[in-house]
Amino acid sequence: MMSAPVDSEDRQLSAAQPSLRAAPTVSRRRRAMRPYILVVPAVLLCVGVLYPFVLGVSYTFFDFSATNPEPDFIGFDNFANILSSDAFWNSARVTGLFALAATAVETVLGIGVALLLNRSSLIGRIFERALIAPLMVAPILAAIMWRLFLLPEVGWVSPIAESVGIGNYTGTDSPVGAFAWSVVVDTWIFTPFVAIIALAGLRSLPRSPFEAAAVDGAGWWLTFRRLTLPMIWPYVLVAVIFRLMDNLKMFDVIFGLTTGGPGDATTTLQISAYLDAISYARYSQGLTHMILLWALVFLTLMILVRYLRRVQNRAAGV
Amino acid sequence: MSTTVTETADPSGSTAAGSDVAPARPRPELRSSRRKALAGSLANVSLAAYFAFSLIPIVFILALSLKSNADQTTTYLAFTPTLENYRTVLGIGDGGSSYVRFFLASLVTSVGAVLVSLAIGIPAAYAAARYRFRGSEDLLFTLLSFRFAPELAVIIPLSVIYQQLGLYDTFVGMIWVLQLVTMPLVVWILRSFFQDLPAELEEAALLDGYTRRQAFFKTVLPLVRPGIAAVSLLAFIFAWNNFIFPFTLTSSNAQTVTVSSLAFLGGNQVQFNLVAAGVVMAALPPLVLALFIQRYLVRGLSFGAVKS
Numbered sequence: 001m002m003s004a005p006v007d008s009e010d011r012q013l014s015a016a017q018p019s020l021r022a023a024p025t026v027s028r029r030r031r032a033m034r035p036y037i038l039v040v041p042a043v044l045l046c047v048g049v050l051y052p053f054v055l056g057v058s059y060t061f062f063d064f065s066a067t068n069p070e071p072d073f074i075g076f077d078n079f080a081n082i083l084s085s086d087a088f089w090n091s092a093r094v095t096g097l098f099a100l101a102a103t104a105v106e107t108v109l110g111i112g113v114a115l116l117l118n119r120s121s122l123i124g125r126i127f128e129r130a131l132i133a134p135l136m137v138a139p140i141l142a143a144i145m146w147r148l149f150l151l152p153e154v155g156w157v158s159p160i161a162e163s164v165g166i167g168n169y170t171g172t173d174s175p176v177g178a179f180a181w182s183v184v185v186d187t188w189i190f191t192p193f194v195a196i197i198a199l200a201g202l203r204s205l206p207r208s209p210f211e212a213a214a215v216d217g218a219g220w221w222l223t224f225r226r227l228t229l230p231m232i233w234p235y236v237l238v239a240v241i242f243r244l245m246d247n248l249k250m251f252d253v254i255f256g257l258t259t260g261g262p263g264d265a266t267t268t269l270q271i272s273a274y275l276d277a278i279s280y281a282r283y284s285q286g287l288t289h290m291i292l293l294w295a296l297v298f299l300t301l302m303i304l305v306r307y308l309r310r311v312q313n314r315a316a317g318v
Numbered sequence: 319m320s321t322t323v324t325e326t327a328d329p330s331g332s333t334a335a336g337s338d339v340a341p342a343r344p345r346p347e348l349r350s351s352r353r354k355a356l357a358g359s360l361a362n363v364s365l366a367a368y369f370a371f372s373l374i375p376i377v378f379i380l381a382l383s384l385k386s387n388a389d390q391t392t393t394y395l396a397f398t399p400t401l402e403n404y405r406t407v408l409g410i411g412d413g414g415s416s417y418v419r420f421f422l423a424s425l426v427t428s429v430g431a432v433l434v435s436l437a438i439g440i441p442a443a444y445a446a447a448r449y450r451f452r453g454s455e456d457l458l459f460t461l462l463s464f465r466f467a468p469e470l471a472v473i474i475p476l477s478v479i480y481q482q483l484g485l486y487d488t489f490v491g492m493i494w495v496l497q498l499v500t501m502p503l504v505v506w507i508l509r510s511f512f513q514d515l516p517a518e519l520e521e522a523a524l525l526d527g528y529t530r531r532q533a534f535f536k537t538v539l540p541l542v543r544p545g546i547a548a549v550s551l552l553a554f555i556f557a558w559n560n561f562i563f564p565f566t567l568t569s570s571n572a573q574t575v576t577v578s579s580l581a582f583l584g585g586n587q588v589q590f591n592l593v594a595a596g597v598v599m600a601a602l603p604p605l606v607l608a609l610f611i612q613r614y615l616v617r618g619l620s621f622g623a624v625k626s
Binding site for chain 2: 034035036038039041042043045046048049050052053055056059109112113116117119121123124127129130131132133134135136137138139140141142144145146147148149151153154155156159188191192193196197199200201220235238239242245248249251252256269270273274277278283286287290291293294297298301
């Protein structure tokens with residue numbers, strides 16, 4: 001996987017203290033090998049994980065399933081079948097909608113919470129310590145918790161709904177309800193993630209531009225729009241990238257809350273792959289879903305990381 | 319310490335918000351201070367609303383876990399709390415329960431995964447921080463891609479391999495697959511900690527006659543110890559909270575507490591108060607550990623991309 005070293009010198013050491021190079025206590029060759037020796041276990045681990053992944057990619061060209069343990073090579077048939085099926089496009093649509101909706105809500109809410117906490121009021125200081133609690137609860141446990149919370153028998157949501165006059169509260173039984181509550185639960189868990197990163201950005205801001213803006217009589221919204229937001233954007237963008245990637249492959253929250261139902265209303269690509277490959281042991285079909293999702297995730301990631309680099313460079317240039 | 323424009327809003331503004339008696343001649347600065355007070359109390363109300371949303375479900379699950387069978391479907395907040403559910407779930411006086419076994423399985427697999435990640439990850443993170451060598455970026459991004467890859471893309475072929483190798487439903491199999499979770503975290507975050515240390519540190523040690531190995535163990539390692547502690551706890555939390563790997567790659571022997579919590583909901587006669595007690599106990603270890611790493615949380619969760 002890795003070839004011979006090009007620049008074997010220890011970067012910082014040789015740069016700062018050239019004389020050290022002249023008086024080697026160890027042979028040059030051994031010194032050149034040093035970083036490779038240190039990373040060998042990590043490389044082996046990566047290979048160990050990449051092997052199943054590559055094997056998985058190869059399965060997508062076979063008709064491998066539990067009922068067909070000696071699979072035939074079928075070329076791109078799996079892809080052709082899946083790309084022409086309505087179920088796949090439904091899953092792709094649900095995946096995309098869920099990821100966009102959840103990420104958008106978490107971002108807006110997270111920035112809002114960070115702004116409020118940054119005012120450092122007494123109430124804010126008390127709340128800040130509790131902020132990350134939902135983030136530390138396992139997502140699957142959070143989903144179970146919300147499932148109980150929404151349950152008419154024991155939960156608190158239906159009596160609240162009744163008291164404000166919503167008589168026909170159905171929780172996650174309706175397709176729209178299932179999708180909306182999935183977004184709510186995801187938001188409940190991960191808004192603190194965006195908030196703490198945005199807060200770190202806010203607390204790193206220099207004071208003087210804001211004093212200048214205040215002297216010029218700039219209002220709150222103008223200051224936020226033209227000054228605060230652009231300045232914390234490099235931070236927020238990191239949070240957005242993490243959230244979007246995670247939400248594209250979110251499994252625990254949706255599976256725990258709705259198991260993909262009702263019908264296929266919340267069946268994302270990971271859930272349909274789970275049902276195909278694990279529940280029905282149709283490995284090739286499930287994997288084809290995953291390879292397509294993987295491609296989508298990495299395409300999105302590459303675009304976003306490129307954008308992040310531009311934003312960071314611009315921020316550094318200011 | 320606040321740096322945004324809203325900072326001048328007085329936190330004690332809530333008292334002024336209610337008064338609607340306008341003074342005879344409103345001076346501009348008075349009007350603006352009233353507006354700030356209003357904005358301040360509006361901000362406090364919004365913050366309180368968010369935290370109600372954030373904390374009420376937790377209060378709910380705690381309450382449900384303390385309710386008796388009779389109370390759980392009939393009352394909301396007024397009930398006589400009982401620890402009976404916890405006793406039942408833990409099988410106290412009943413010679414233990416499967417829940418205890420799942421809890422211990424979570425503990426063993428998470429601790430095991432963190433230890434393996436540290437043993438492999440610390441040298442790799444140090445090399446990535448201190449040396450320039452071909453493939454170092456590739457290695458780092460391969461590890462990062464584990465963090466972002468859809469888990470099932472690895473799980474499906476791995477479940478086939480595990481069945482063949484006899485690793486399905488074993489602790490070794492779980493510890494191995496959890497490396498996908500813990501390893502990227504350890505290498506990326508520790509690399510950022512190593513990069514924070516000046517290279518002069520090792521230089522000085524080398525000039526003092528230390529070997530590189532001694533320089534690492536005697537000068538570098540003690541200084542990153544807080545980082546290693548924080549990363550270990552964070553990696554433990556992530557391993558403990560993981561669901562999809564044990565859900566798909568274990569059945570009973572190495573099943574973890576997150577998986578069993580969902581299984582509790584599956585029976586014919588679900589006792590919601592027992593489910594709640596199980597959920598509370600399973601959620602507790604990460605919540606407690608998180609208290610110790612608040613300082614490092616931003617850096618850890620963003621893989622070292624944001625330092626606070």
